[in-house]
Amino acid sequence: MTTIGDVAKAAGVSVATVSRALRGVDRVSPHTRDRVLAAASELHYVASPAATSLVSGRTRGVGVITPYFNRWFFATVVSGIEKVLREDGYHVLLCDLEGHTFDTRLPITQTMLWKRADGAIILNVPPVPSERSVLDRLGLPVVTVGNRQPGWPSVRIDDGAAMALATRYVVDLGHRDIGYAGTVPASITHLQTPYDRREAFTKVLSDHGLVCPPEWTLECDWTAAGAAEHADRLFAQRDFPTCVVAASDEMAFGVMSAARRHGLRVPEDVSVIGIDDHVHAEIFDLTTVRQDVEAQGRRAGQIMLDALRSRAGDVVVDDVLDVELVVRGSTGPPRRAGGGQRTKESVVVA
Amino acid sequence: MTTIGDVAKAAGVSVATVSRALRGVDRVSPHTRDRVLAAASELHYVASPAATSLVSGRTRGVGVITPYFNRWFFATVVSGIEKVLREDGYHVLLCDLEGHTFDTRLPITQTMLWKRADGAIILNVPPVPSERSVLDRLGLPVVTVGNRQPGWPSVRIDDGAAMALATRYVVDLGHRDIGYAGTVPASITHLQTPYDRREAFTKVLSDHGLVCPPEWTLECDWTAAGAAEHADRLFAQRDFPTCVVAASDEMAFGVMSAARRHGLRVPEDVSVIGIDDHVHAEIFDLTTVRQDVEAQGRRAGQIMLDALRSRAGDVVVDDVLDVELVVRGSTGPPRRAGGGQRTKESVVVA
């Protein structure tokens, strides 16, 4: 509980001088400074952030708002943000919006951020109008990751392009009967990515005169387990695709798992492709479209830092990171190139 | 930027009355209260946490100190903590100690927590003496997760018992040639779990007159990729075990992956068992010892909340959660029960 007054007393100077000496601003005589530093260190003095913040109006905290936090993508982004902020003495204030089900989330409130953070980084959740006005009223710099919002800088990949890359790859491999994992319930309004990826998938297919029927389209909660459950039903059907495109690697894991459970070999019987290059993608030999997730966090942190030092001016950057197709063992040409339904029996026997 | 003064003016009362009305303490006439509430809401007033904290001495924040954060176990614990704290209006201050390599971590400093948090929850890292004295000086309630420290309540599993359960299971299955994944470089002093699990493994083996030779012992960074890399070398040896016990599921994934890459079938050619019941364990059909990680976070959060309301008194609880063997498809009896080295050739041909 030592305060600046204790240090002043110990060093025999005024609190103003202690403040100056400790922060290294203004001129302070070397001799005085040394005395102050010694006293502060002796007393284990650390300035009260509340007092500093009250007088300076700055908190040295950045709110990180995330729809889920306990998922690889988000934890990785936060990790990147944290490392960059930390170097400049900023800390992250975690705001997890995860609700009780996949379809719901908590609202972004003024209380979360007000006078608590100097800026906010929003991961993947497009604010609804009322949230937008909360954020605007707060007057903090905002950076978004994973999607773009008018007036705010963003860091992301092009979800449509990433999905198009994956889909085109398997079409070029000769697949015509292609399933899709990763649609979400219509009630989901707090994520944009599922819609963008789905749209790009459908577009590439239709460009090739193809269509993915509803019974090959798996709606789930974007987890491996959720995808596995639905893929299980898919592979139980008499007709199923020669390839499944998953909108994320975790769902791709689920699809691969379900395939194996049905005695199908990957990629001989079914090809599977994902998006992300999840930490485990290489281990499980998954073909995917790689994005550098931690780099997105780092860049978002850097843009925030620049904004806090008002280096950025008024330029609203839209930092779109490259993605890259990573071909591994989970994809191959279809058994019978050119399409045609295969029955489950023929596969198992083959 | 509306302050309590603005609300007072709008409601025609003093700031003291606004404070009372808004916090619902003390008697305030219903009429006055309504006027204050209306004015506050109209003006979007939220009290400045810095000012509140300065005068009250409490921050309504809890520091969560974690060795890595972007790993399933830790992100899951934090998620559990966050959900419980949130319900009582507390937020989490994330303190990630991850250094540049697996062997190093950042120190816990006074600056991290001082006047910034009302308590600290420490995940899996045993503080060194200097950190212990920082923490003691801070005078905050501390709860540990994942290991036990004198004087602090803890939430954890019994690492030794969990590992013994896994090891005994595969020994009972008939395995005699057993490898181990999960030793760490001797330079690692900031984690206890690797040592406790290793010790229990060795103990069970020796109880059965068995020993795991150094060349079957995989030292790694406790990631799937790290384990895969070392397992790759293991399976390239002429003699390798009929079973690998991994100290975590993620390492088990790596081992399974390496086995498959060598044309070995799991469990026919090699059994693999882990500890955790990672989100993906079921998907990948991994036999494991289950621990409820999110529950550990929730309980730690609850103990912290109790301590902050000083409900807890002086009892230092040691909350040891049960673990449970979950048998799945990655384990089976050895090819030749009773041991005896198998050559790689014989396996591949078989």
Added chain:
DNA sequence: CTGAAAGCGCTTACAG
């Protein structure tokens, strides 16, 4: 280079 004093935005005895 250094100190006295005002002020950041609240809460909490203390009066009334």
Added chain:
DNA sequence: CTGAAAGCGCTTACAG
């Protein structure tokens, strides 16, 4: 039930 005032621990003009 309500208000005036002190005080939480700092920083920052303002003097000197």
